[in-house]
């Protein structure tokens with residue numbers, strides 16, 4: 001399944017609100033016409049101790065730059081220089097990030113919640129982490145950080161006394177979840193929760209194989225994918241996802257936001273329903289990683305899911321088709337489910353979408369489903385008529401005709417007469 005941002009608006013609102021508040025709190029820099037996204041102006045030379053809150057913010061900004069550089073360089077000593085409390089936890093965070101191919105770290109101060117006495121400071125921070133080979137831009141999440149000013153032989157400086165992600169960051173920064181194991185492999189970063197720790201080596205090998213499969217088979221390939229495998233899904237509720245929906249799917253493709261508040265990548269999630277059996281995991285992983293490869297192609301749900309299914313089942317000796325689809329085909333299928341209805345009946349609609357793509361491939365070649373997706377996405381076709389115009393021009397068919405043909409093919413699969 002591909003989530004098109006379930007729970008996303010709330011996260012986005014939080015981001016924008018925090019920045020508007022930051023500007024209101026007297027942090028320097030930024031024009032008001034910039035939707036509150038303007039960063040704080042570059043810090044002046046860190047030596048000068050400012051007696052104003054804005055000055056303190058600028059000094060803290062400089063500390064965060066040092067901290068970011070230490071994380072990217074993997075320089076534990078330099079990182080430790082920014083730490084002034086909650087040491088074990090901060091170091092654990094640093095060590096987890098060291099396991100990732102971190103190419104860039106960005107910080108932006110958001111809402112300032114304490115900073116009146118000029119020796120202590122607390123604020124929301126937007127932390128961006130870009131993984132080399134995985135993210136085109138930093139993926140931004142929200143944290144709460146606290147600092148205090150300490151005196152040393154080289155004058156006073158700020159250190160971080162507390163640094164915690166706000167709840168709901170499991171998709172953005174799964175490595176921040178206590179108990180998770182992070183491992184980077186061939187084009188895959190895998191994060192497993194505590195319950196799946198013993199299965200991590202095998203899951204990594206399977207995710208790597210699925211990534212290579214998609215890289216070879218899907219136009220445009222797939223250089224890298226972040227894969228989450230969680231047995232305990234409760235955290236995903238705080239990320240704004242519908243738990244019942246997550247549990248019902250073997251996997252999900254979940255978007256993550258960049259500095260401009262727009263989706264910049266998607267993460268693949270493997271749920272307990274997708275972990276059952278080697279063969280089933282392989283199909284689910286290939287399905288979700290196809291979404292990761294093609295996530296920028298906006299199209300109706302049937303086409304997005306149909307292409308992911310089509311790709312995932314390539315070369316499988318055993319094809320699984322849900323019995324419910326056979327029953328529906330026997331009763332007659334003559335239309336493609338519209339967006340909104342697709343996920344309401346997954347047992348019928350996933351096979352239907354897969355067979356619709358198989359019909360396209362049978363009549364127009366193996367690449368036809370990908371071409372259909374790209375063509376529909378290129379013109380931004382959303383409505384039924386617009387999609388049909390593209391399908392008609394390229395393939396001489398319509399979505400409903402494809403559904404009808406797919407229904408007949410499913411009926412034949414089950415050896416029953418098609419009703420339509």
Ligand SMILES: [Zn+2]
Nearest residue numbers: 001002305308
């Ligand atoms: Zn899907």
